[in-house]
Amino acid sequence: MAIRERLSGNEAVATAMKQINPDVVAAFPITPSTEVPQYFSQFVANGSVDTEFVAVESEHSAMSACVGASAAGARVMTATSANGLALMWEILYIAASSRLPIVMPVINRALSGPINIHNDHSDSMGARDSGWIQLYSEDNQEAYDNIIQAIRIAEHKDVRLPVMVCMDGFIVSHSVENIELLETEKVKEFVGEYDPGLDTLLNPEQPVAMGPLDLPPHYFEHKRQQAEAMKNAKEVILEIAKEFEALTGRKYGLFEEYKMEDAEVAIVVLNSTAGTAKEVVDELREKGVKAGLVKIRVFRPFPVEELREALKHVKAVAVMDKADSFSAAGGPVFVETRAALYDAETRPVMISYIYGLGGRDVKTDDIMKVYEDLLEIVKTGEVKSVYNYLGVRE
Numbered sequence: 001m002a003i004r005e006r007l008s009g010n011e012a013v014a015t016a017m018k019q020i021n022p023d024v025v026a027a028f029p030i031t032p033s034t035e036v037p038q039y040f041s042q043f044v045a046n047g048s049v050d051t052e053f054v055a056v057e058s059e060h061s062a063m064s065a066c067v068g069a070s071a072a073g074a075r076v077m078t079a080t081s082a083n084g085l086a087l088m089w090e091i092l093y094i095a096a097s098s099r100l101p102i103v104m105p106v107i108n109r110a111l112s113g114p115i116n117i118h119n120d121h122s123d124s125m126g127a128r129d130s131g132w133i134q135l136y137s138e139d140n141q142e143a144y145d146n147i148i149q150a151i152r153i154a155e156h157k158d159v160r161l162p163v164m165v166c167m168d169g170f171i172v173s174h175s176v177e178n179i180e181l182l183e184t185e186k187v188k189e190f191v192g193e194y195d196p197g198l199d200t201l202l203n204p205e206q207p208v209a210m211g212p213l214d215l216p217p218h219y220f221e222h223k224r225q226q227a228e229a230m231k232n233a234k235e236v237i238l239e240i241a242k243e244f245e246a247l248t249g250r251k252y253g254l255f256e257e258y259k260m261e262d263a264e265v266a267i268v269v270l271n272s273t274a275g276t277a278k279e280v281v282d283e284l285r286e287k288g289v290k291a292g293l294v295k296i297r298v299f300r301p302f303p304v305e306e307l308r309e310a311l312k313h314v315k316a317v318a319v320m321d322k323a324d325s326f327s328a329a330g331g332p333v334f335v336e337t338r339a340a341l342y343d344a345e346t347r348p349v350m351i352s353y354i355y356g357l358g359g360r361d362v363k364t365d366d367i368m369k370v371y372e373d374l375l376e377i378v379k380t381g382e383v384k385s386v387y388n389y390l391g392v393r394e
Contacts, residue, residue, distance in 0.1 A: 002248070003181040009140045009172035012179055013079070013105045013165070014039035016147035018048055019187035022103075023074035023194075026054035026065035030084035031117045032169035033107035037079055059084035063091035063102075070100035071210040073200035075151070077102065081169060082109035082123045089127070095162045096131025097226060098211055101154030102162040104132075105147065108271065108322075109169040110358045118359020119169040121270065125323040125332050127164070131226055133233055134300040136270045137167040138256075140177040142297075145250060148182070151191045152240045158232040168272040170359070182248065190247060230301045237298055254303035256295040257310055259285060263292025265374035266311065266348075268319040268337050270296050273355075273362055280367040291371055296333065304340040311341060314348045316374040320390070322356045330354075330387050349377055355390035366391050 007015065014036050017025070025044075027037035037053075044053045052069075056062045062078050070076040080088065085106060095102055110116040111123045124134060135150060137143035143165065150163040167173060182190075198206045214222060234254065241252040256274070259281055260266060267277050274295035284291040294310055296303070311317055319338070321331020329335060330352030341347040353370060356362045370390065377383055 003183065005179050005181050006176050007140060007179050008035070008174050008176050009143050009167050010035035010107070010174065011039055012140045012144040013147055013167075014043070015181060016144050016187070017077055018043045019182070019184045020075075020077070020148065020151055020191055021049045021188070022051055022077045024052045024054065024066070024069035024076045025078060026056055026062045026069065026076075027078045027080075028056050028059045028062045028084065030059065030081050032109055032173045033079045033081040033084070033105065035173070036105055036107070059087040060091060063088040063095065066102050067091060067095050067098065067100060067211075070095070070102050071098065071200065072202050073196035075155075075194040076100075077104065079105040079107065081107045082111050085123045085127060086111055092127055092130040092132060094211055097222065099160040099226070099229070100162060101160055103147065103150045103154055104162065104164050105143070106164045106166045107169045107173045108166050116358040117169075119171055119322070120357045120359065121166070121322040122324075122357075124164060124166045125325070128300060128332060131161065131230070132300065133159075133161055133163040133230070134298070135163065135165050136297055136299060137165060137172065138272055138274045138295060140172060140175070141179050141250070143167040143172060144179060144181070145244065145248070145252065148187055148190060149237075149240050149244055149252070153233060153237055155194060156236045159229050159236050161226070161229050161233065166271065171272045180248070186247065190244070234298070234301045234303065252297060254296075254298040254306050255310070256297060258293040258295065260292035260294065260310060262290050264290040264315045265371060265378060266292040266294060266314045266317050267367070267370060268294045268296065268311075268317060268333065270299070270322065270333065273320065273322070276362060276364060277367050280364050280371060283364075283368075284371060289371070289375070299333070302336050302340070307337060307340045308344050311337075311348060312344045312346055316377045317348045317350045318353055318370045318374055319350065320353045320355055320370070324354045324357065328387070349383060351377070351383060351386050351388060353388045353390045360391055362391060
């Protein structure tokens with residue numbers, strides 16, 4: 001029997017961590033992720049978990065401790081945001097290249113500077129090529145569900161890569177919503193006991209080195225293995241999602257298609273903005289407009305073939321990025337989505353919108369303007385601007 005609760009996103013994530021009961025959590029506070037280790041430390045203090053909680057002096061140290069514990073064979077988790085993620089930068093790559101299945105909630109926040117504690121995706125988008133799998137969460141329920149699935153994904157024998165579970169700072173992390181929790185016993189059964197295998201630092205029968213100097217004779221091959229593991233992750237993510245659906249009735253894929261069956265115009269977006277956009281899609285549908293939405297859940301590995309199939313019949317698509325890549329070629333999600341459509345026999349006109357930087361509100365009126373721009377493109381065949389900024393004072 002599912003447990004009905006009212007939790008903030010941070011509480012939901014910390015509760016999932018409690019039910020998983022990892023061996024080690026090493027963390028350092030930073031807004032808006034601070035509550036995750038704070039709540040979890042209370043579970044440690046009251047005996048709800050038997051996790052070794054390591055309070056460190058920085059996020060660089062937090063990820064370093066996670067790497068050491070994971071290399072020793074422990075199931076390991078942490079959490080961070082923005083500048084904290086940036087301070088981990090060096091160790092993010094080490095965790096991924098060492099094939100360590102660490103799971104980390106990333107509570108998305110603008111990456112300085114100027115310093116800003118509010119939501120955008122510049123932190124996790126900056127880390128998109130670090131070798132971590134990235135899952136994105138529209139709401140509290142999806143954040144909770146993604147954390148539980150992330151453990152299985154990271155630890156799968158064909159993957160063995162770290163996973164970020166991203167959710168929007170304050171918008172999701174501090175907002176209280178109704179949520180369905182699994183019973184702890186079911187969570188434990190679903191994630192199972194962690195089997196680190198033989199290649200751990202604490203196995204005297206099979207000595208190994210972790211993070212050694214890797215010169216030209218072998219470095220390229222190790223990177224190729226990482227790339228193959230990321231490719232494998234796509235199928236593993238879908239397999240685990242099917243198991244999770246059988247357990248909960250909640251269905252997850254690489255992305256969600258909302259009213260896309262006959263859509264002529266569509267938006268591609270991440271995280272909580274999808275909820276706002278769905279309201280606009282419903283309003284347009286009531287007026288007879290064939291509008292749709294694709295909400296990307298899995299950004300790494302990027303769902304190239306699947307996204308191409310979902311969008312190839314649409315006439316015009318807007319990709320909305322809550323991060324600017326400063327490439328003069330559009331935001332990061334736009335560039336990858338556009339590239340995915342390159343080999344399609346028929347493909348839509350695509351335009352890019354940068355929006356919401358530093359926590360700038362995005363409202364239904366803003367989303368409606370995007371759809372109106374798409375409808376104008378379909379009507380006239382004219383694209384006035386491929387690269388656009390939404391809701392900014394020019």
